[in-house]
Amino acid sequence: MTFMKRTHYCGQLRTEDIGKTVTLCGWAHSARNHGGVLFIDLRDRTGLTQTVIEPENKELFATGEKIKGEYVIELRGTVRARPAGYANGAMPTGGIEVAASGITVLNESKTPPFELGEHVNVTEEIRLKYRYVDLRRQKMAANLMRRHTVAQLMRAYLNKREFMEVETPILTRSTPEGARDYLVPSRVSAGNFYALPQSPQMFKQILMVSGIDRYYQLARAFRDEDLRADRQPEFTQLDLEMSFAKEDDVFPLMEGLMKEIFDAMGQELPVPFPRMTYQTVMEKYGSDKPDLRYGLELADCTDVFKSTGFKVFSSVVETGGAIRALKAEGGAKLTRGDMDKLTETAKKAGAKGLVWMRVKDGAVESPAAKFFTPEELAALKTKLSAKDGDAIFMASDEPMKASLIMGEIRKDLITRLELKPARPWAAFWVTNFPLLEWRPEEKRYDATHNPFTAPLEEEIPLLDTNPGNMGSHQYDMVLNGVELASGSVRNHRSGIQRKIMGLMGYNEEAIQERFGMLVNALDYGAPPHAGIAIGFDRLVALLSGETSIREVIAFPKTTTAACPLSGAPDRVDTRQLEDLHLRIVETEKVLGEKN
RNA sequence: GGGGACGUGGUGUAGCUUGGUUAACACGCUGCCCUGUCAAGGCAGAGACCGCGGGUUCAAAUCCCGUCGUCCCCGCCA
Numbered sequence: 001m002t003f004m005k006r007t008h009y010c011g012q013l014r015t016e017d018i019g020k021t022v023t024l025c026g027w028a029h030s031a032r033n034h035g036g037v038l039f040i041d042l043r044d045r046t047g048l049t050q051t052v053i054e055p056e057n058k059e060l061f062a063t064g065e066k067i068k069g070e071y072v073i074e075l076r077g078t079v080r081a082r083p084a085g086y087a088n089g090a091m092p093t094g095g096i097e098v099a100a101s102g103i104t105v106l107n108e109s110k111t112p113p114f115e116l117g118e119h120v121n122v123t124e125e126i127r128l129k130y131r132y133v134d135l136r137r138q139k140m141a142a143n144l145m146r147r148h149t150v151a152q153l154m155r156a157y158l159n160k161r162e163f164m165e166v167e168t169p170i171l172t173r174s175t176p177e178g179a180r181d182y183l184v185p186s187r188v189s190a191g192n193f194y195a196l197p198q199s200p201q202m203f204k205q206i207l208m209v210s211g212i213d214r215y216y217q218l219a220r221a222f223r224d225e226d227l228r229a230d231r232q233p234e235f236t237q238l239d240l241e242m243s244f245a246k247e248d249d250v251f252p253l254m255e256g257l258m259k260e261i262f263d264a265m266g267q268e269l270p271v272p273f274p275r276m277t278y279q280t281v282m283e284k285y286g287s288d289k290p291d292l293r294y295g296l297e298l299a300d301c302t303d304v305f306k307s308t309g310f311k312v313f314s315s316v317v318e319t320g321g322a323i324r325a326l327k328a329e330g331g332a333k334l335t336r337g338d339m340d341k342l343t344e345t346a347k348k349a350g351a352k353g354l355v356w357m358r359v360k361d362g363a364v365e366s367p368a369a370k371f372f373t374p375e376e377l378a379a380l381k382t383k384l385s386a387k388d389g390d391a392i393f394m395a396s397d398e399p400m401k402a403s404l405i406m407g408e409i410r411k412d413l414i415t416r417l418e419l420k421p422a423r424p425w426a427a428f429w430v431t432n433f434p435l436l437e438w439r440p441e442e443k444r445y446d447a448t449h450n451p452f453t454a455p456l457e458e459e460i461p462l463l464d465t466n467p468g469n470m471g472s473h474q475y476d477m478v479l480n481g482v483e484l485a486s487g488s489v490r491n492h493r494s495g496i497q498r499k500i501m502g503l504m505g506y507n508e509e510a511i512q513e514r515f516g517m518l519v520n521a522l523d524y525g526a527p528p529h530a531g532i533a534i535g536f537d538r539l540v541a542l543l544s545g546e547t548s549i550r551e552v553i554a555f556p557k558t559t560t561a562a563c564p565l566s567g568a569p570d571r572v573d574t575r576q577l578e579d580l581h582l583r584i585v586e587t588e589k590v591l592g593e594k595n
Numbered sequence: 596g597g598g599g600a601c602g603u604g605g606u607g608u609a610g611c612u613u614g615g616u617u618a619a620c621a622c623g624c625u626g627c628c629c630u631g632u633c634a635a636g637g638c639a640g641a642g643a644c645c646g647c648g649g650g651u652u653c654a655a656a657u658c659c660c661g662u663c664g665u666c667c668c669c670g671c672c673a
Contacts, residue, residue, distance in 0.1 A: 030633075030634090030635095032631090032632050032633065032635055032636095033629085033632095033635095034629060034630055034631070034632065034635080034636090035628070035629035035630065036629075036630030036631095037630045037631060037632080038630095038632095039631075039632055039633065039635090041633070048633090050632085050633065052631085052632095054630080055630075068624095069623090069624095082631090083631070085631095086631060086632080086633090088632095088633060090633085091633080094633085111605065111623075111624060112605090112606095112623090113605060113606075114605080114606050114607090114623090115606070115607095115622070115623065115634090117634060118634085119622095119634065120606095121606070121607045121608090121622085122606060122607070123601095123602090123606090123607085123665070123666085124665075124666070125602095125664080125665050125666085126605095126606075128665095178671095178672070178673080179671085179672055179673085180671085180672085198672095198673095199673090223672065223673090224672095225671055225672040226596095226670085226671060226672075227672095228667085228668080228672085229666090229667075229668095231672070231673090348669085449673075450673090476673085483673065486673060533673090535673080558664090558665070558666085559665075559666065559667085560664085560665085562664095564665095
């Protein structure tokens with residue numbers, strides 16, 4: 001590394017560098033004045049180095065004494081070993097220090113709005129307002145660096161495999177992706193609007209028709225929906241598409257990429273990822289994105305209770321419902337209060353109730369125990385291999401709903417019992433999502449994921465007879481309970497694509513209006529193709545041990561989609577509105593309150 | 596659209612239930628002392644009218660209403 005003056009980064013020096021004359025540039029992290037000797041820790045994005053200013057050089061010492069927190073310093077000196085017994089094992093540079101021979105104060109700084117140590121205690125609001133200071137913190141610098149590293153690994157990996165990065169438009173037209181669009185008014189075309197893309201979906205499929213063959217893009221996507229810890233109005237995805245490909249091409253490609261990223265991060269990620277159909281994952285875990293670091297598989301106990309005297313169960317079974325059960329090892333320690341909270345969780349998920357049991361001294365302890373025969377209880381314990389100290393939970397409902405309810409109980413138990421994950425990372429594929437779901441209130445079908453997904457070849461005749469029961473080539477990648485990527489094999493034949501859109505309630509005119517650019521392109525020699533998009537922010541957050549993607553985004557927005565740093569969104573002046581042929585119909589009162 | 600939590604010096608909090616002298620504590624900041632600290636230490640000091648607006652009251656950080664903002668969740672969203 002070469003710099004004009006700077007010779008090293010602050011996190012770089014080690015005992016091997018002892019004796020070198022160096023120049024460091026950075027911020028004064030802390031200054032400790034002992035009257036006779038002055039320690040200044042210099043910080044840059046790579047770390048900290050302790051520098052020492054001794055009193056012999058009076059002028060130098062006088063300069064050093066004036067240095068306050070966050071002053072910007074260029075410091076020349078000699079690397080030397082710390083005196084015996086004074087090494088700091090907690091710092092990578094803790095074996096050495098730089099004895100200063102010259103200091104230039106490049107800039108002063110106001111007292112920072114919060115402390116920059118590792119023990120930050122400050123609200124996110126303040127951090128975002130002073131993001132430029134916040135990003136100087138070692139953790140944030142490391143997060144941004146990690147983000148950069150992952151991005152470069154992705155590009156290198158895909159470049160090596162003949163993928164081409166192509167930019168798709170940010171100013172585009174409103175697409176029916178499902179979410180609300182961000183709109184941009186046109187100046188030259190009065191009354192018309194661009195939309196910011198919710199994903200480059202249609203453009204990347206068109207690139208396949210164009211013969212680009214293998215496309216990727218670290219693409220920004222925009223959705224005007226309410227925010228969450230893992231959702232921002234603009235976010236980044238690694239978007240890719242490949243021609244002449246199916247699941248067996250996409251999955252190994254992605255597994256290889258994930259493996260390379262995790263290896264580089266010193267993390268162990270077993271590949272290939274297990275594959276589970278949507279049907280299976282729902283039955284076994286009651287969720288389409290279960291955290292498989294934990295066991296806790298649901299069991300179907302409909303058979304056990306098919307002739308039970310417990311009316312709640314028997315009536316559900318008679319009407320084709322199911323009884324799903326979950327055994328929690330060590331769950332017998334849960335208190336009555338815990339059981340009540342779990343019941344609440346079940347009810348929130350739509351359950352009428354939750355049957356819970358503690359297994360103790362070979363017996364079953366439960367308010368519901370009296371409704372079951374000893375034979376039923378014995379069969380239940382056998383089915384679940386329940387031992388003393390375990391707890392059993394059961395819900396009965398229409399089969400999919402019973403699973404979903406128990407899926408919520410499963411999640412609740414993982415946190416409530418503070419279960420330890422069996423391994424640090426667990427990734428898997430969910431395959432074969434249903435193609436369509438019926439929307440009774442709108443009397444039409446809707447795509448469960450994405451309207452461009454191909455149906456299973458052998459089920460295509462069902463499009464005419466029973467489209468609600470069709471599987472599809474839609475897949476998700478789930479990592480530690482986070483839906484990390486989603487993709488599908490697409491419809492490359494316009495006939496099938498049009499038929500599916502027809503089922504979704506679009507006539508030919510509406511298809512032209514909303515999907516015309518894609519469907520028409522499919523008519524001109526579209527190759528079979530498949531693709532996927534990874535939630536890049538989510539991936540980096542997981543790798544950084546963060547629960548909020550805001551921690552890995554340089555300038556994120558608040559839950560009301562505002563940017564405390566820039567003040568966006570904000571009013572614009574009347575002149576700008578006139579150019580755009582817009583008038584704010586809001587009352588003066590509302591506008592007045594904003595200012 | 597709905598539910599919950601929070602808002603008090605620069606920062607993080609206590610005080611609020613049960614209204615009543617100079618609003619407390621820690622960190623930071625300022626000054627002085629100190630030659631081996633690294634979340635330095637010692638002494639001294641400055642700094643908030645308690646998010647904003649209104650109401651109740653002799654009296655409001657504290658009670659009530661409204662409003663704004665932040666965070667979490669449901670809906671929504673992949």
